[in-house]
């Protein structure tokens with residue numbers, strides 16, 4: 001991904017983000033990343049996600065419809081909100097799908113200009129100060145996002161872990177959630193409606209691993225709610241094969257293991273119950289079973305994989 005400066009935004013009070021290259025970049029308040037897509041080196045994650053047939057097509061089409069036709073559709077009595085919700089347990093690929101979707105959509109929109117991915121930090125809005133987070137959330141939807149969208153042809157906004165921002169008011173108790181949380185959620189709802197009115201072509205992707213905690217009125221505004229689940233054995237087989245193929249890309253001695261379907265099935269059965277992240281980690285852990293392999297990963301064997309899976313499923 002290519003980072004860009006948030007030109008002219010958040011002077012003074014914009015928070016400064018330490019960039020990996022050591023350059024400090026300033027983003028508007030609540031924004032932790034601005035990326036210009038498509039970026040060449042960024043197709044991998046979307047392709048590597050194994051999801052039920054039709055899932056990626058629906059996700060991509062939902063985003064493209066809003067990016068391309070959002071302005072026209074806003075004239076309908078029930079136009080899209082441009083809101084996509086990805087919900088499911090930890091490690092089931094929500095963030096990977098959300099970021100991959102931005103890149104996949106950017107590729108399709110590229111002939112008409114770049115797509116900007118804006119990452120919002122839902123934890124950046126302090127809820128302990130009465131009225132403060134409500135104002136910050138309103139500012140995000142009313143000023144920050146429309147200003148960013150105004151100078152860019154296409155924009156996708158990602159709010160990872162949205163439950164931090166839009167707590168379900170009906171279940172938020174007044175002793176655990178200050179009144180301000182309710183106000184922040186109301187501000188999110190008002191913000192969603194106003195963003196849609198001002199920028200009907202902006203796509204907002206939000207993720208949560210606790211859909212029960214996300215406000216019903218927010219979910220009601222979603223054009224698509226996609227629930228990610230723990231992978232079944234067949235999906236785990238695919239994740240194991242994909243992980244080994246990636247390793248074989250670095251160390252070609254691993255190619256025979258990457259092609260051994262029977263081994264993948266055996267390992268996958270043992271991995272049943274793990275989330276996708278932990279399956280990938282189990283494969284990787286085979287490289288850290290012995291110092292020789294850590295130093296020369298091409299030496300890894302089927303037994304190292306079996307042993308790594310035993311470790312992964314033991315905890």
Ligand SMILES: Nc1ncnc2c1ncn2[C@@H]1O[C@H](COP(=O)(O)OP(=O)(O)OP(=O)(O)O)[C@@H](O)[C@H]1O
Nearest residue numbers: 048049050089090091092093094095096209276277
């Ligand atoms: N169905 C899947 N197919 C392929 N890879 C998967 C799948 N599910 C998870 N993964 C892998 O697991 C890792 C973690 O995924 P990701 O971070 O997107 O999960 P998440 O749902 O956002 O988790 P969290 O709720 O903890 O933030 C990624 O490397 C991803 O590629």
Ligand SMILES: [Mg+2]
Nearest residue numbers: 094095160207
């Ligand atoms: Mg995530």
